[in-house]
Amino acid sequence: MTQVETAETGQAVGDPRETGPGTRRARIRRAILMGFRPGPWKRGLVLAAMALLLGLFMLLHAKIPNRIGNLGSLVETVLPWFGLFIPVLLAGALWRRSVSAMVALTLPVLVWLNLFGGLLKDKSHPGSDLTVASHNVSANNPDPAGTARELAAADVDVLALEEITPQAKPLYEKELAKAYPYHTVQGTVGLWSKLPLADTKPVDIQMDVGPLADTKPVAVKMAYTRALRTTVATDQGPLAVYVAHLGSARVNPRAGFWTDSRDRGAQALGKAIAAEQNERVVLLGDLNGTMDDRAFADITSQLRSTQDAAGDGFGFTWPAEFPVVRIDQILVRGVKPESSWSLPTTGSDHLPVAAGISW
Incomplete structure (x- = not known):
């Protein structure tokens, strides 16, 4: 609060612009909005759910049935490419500042690395018969x-x-x-x-x-x-x-x-x-x-x-x-x-x- 002194008493008083009814109402509104704003764990719950579903989808790909249009085989044919959804979800989690989505993303990351991480390194050896x-x-x-x-x-x-x-x-x-x-x-x-x-x-x-x-x-x-x-x-x-x-x-x-x-x-x-x-x-x-x-x-x-x-x-x-x-x-x-x-x-x-x- 801005402090000023009166000419007669020399005592400091508050700036009347900061003590009016309008200012108090604005403060109340801000406090209410802050109370209703979700915390970092509650933000991005949809993103967190999508991350968990992606991880389970890759983890349980062998359980996807082939009875309808050979869906299981189609998924397994392009399975490595499902990893592209991970950076998309990561960008969404960062934008929403969602801790829950970030934590949920560890599942698809671990599953993808378990399935395909070994292919990312060079396993060749020199020489052959x-x-x-x-x-x-x-x-x-x-x-x-x-x-x-x-x-x-x-x-x-x-x-x-x-x-x-x-x-x-x-x-x-x-x-x-x-x-x-x-x-x-x-x-x-x-x-x-x-x-x-x-x-x-x-x-x-x-x-x-x-x-x-x-x-x-x-x-x-x-x-x-x-x-x-x-x-x-x-x-x-x-x-x-x-x-x-x-x-x-x-x-x-x-x-x-x-x-x-x-x-x-x-x-x-x-x-x-x-x-x-x-x-x-x-x-x-x-x-x-x-x-x-x-x-x-x-x-x-x-x-x-x-x-x-x-x-x-x-x-x-x-x-x-x-x-x-x-x-x-x-x-x-x-x-x-x-x-x-x-x-x-x-x-x-x-x-x-x-x-x-x-x-």
Whole structure:
């Protein structure tokens, strides 16, 4: 309060402007508003609830049913990207100065780090006994010969290609012949190797269970062959190599996440690997799905991803212009992943993937 002195008494009195009825009413209003204003724990309760729901959603993703539009598989395909909601909620919590929202955010942060934190660090090791690579070269590739030359320059020991068209096949064979003296093409998939191949055969991943499945002509079956199995002769012994291109997965407004063909192929491929006698196995291919997707349980229960074990980052491969998911895979059994990486873009809409393995 401003102090003034009267001319007669010299005593200090208050400024009348600060003691009037209007000022007292304003003070009362401010006191009432302060009393009703929520504290930092009560502010942002909606944000806190959203943070808890996000954490539970990621934590319990395996419980999301697939009965309606394969929703569970769709969520698991893009599961890492749910982490983008965390900084959005964090910004809201800071803006609202909400302690409750900040505390609730620890749940999705811990869940996301538990699921994917291991992918953020480089787990690769120098050196390997064998390098392998896989690439969906795309049936619409405008420059197959150029793609083949780029892949040959990567100088891996074993190279798998998927989505080979009859028109492009001679171009790949010609451009890769010098670097890879051994190769096999079965239907739309092929393998080029610096080491001898043996026991090559197509693998039926169509899961044809109809009454005429076994009576189809060989030429018809070969035209739809999307997987093969061969043995690579290494200095350390035989290595069973599978190359596969599973069916497509599509998001349809009416059908949801359509993966029927892919899922049947994954089951058939899992059975083929389960019957494999060789302890050392490598699977190369475009599986049209991430290994977080429960549809690949028959495969991931037997093989481990080189990207998860020895990669640096998520290793997304599709679409090539701005990769958001890793659907091109290298999985192994009986060998040690030393490194895993993506190769530069080619004329395809997929990125090539490569890995180094040791015995």
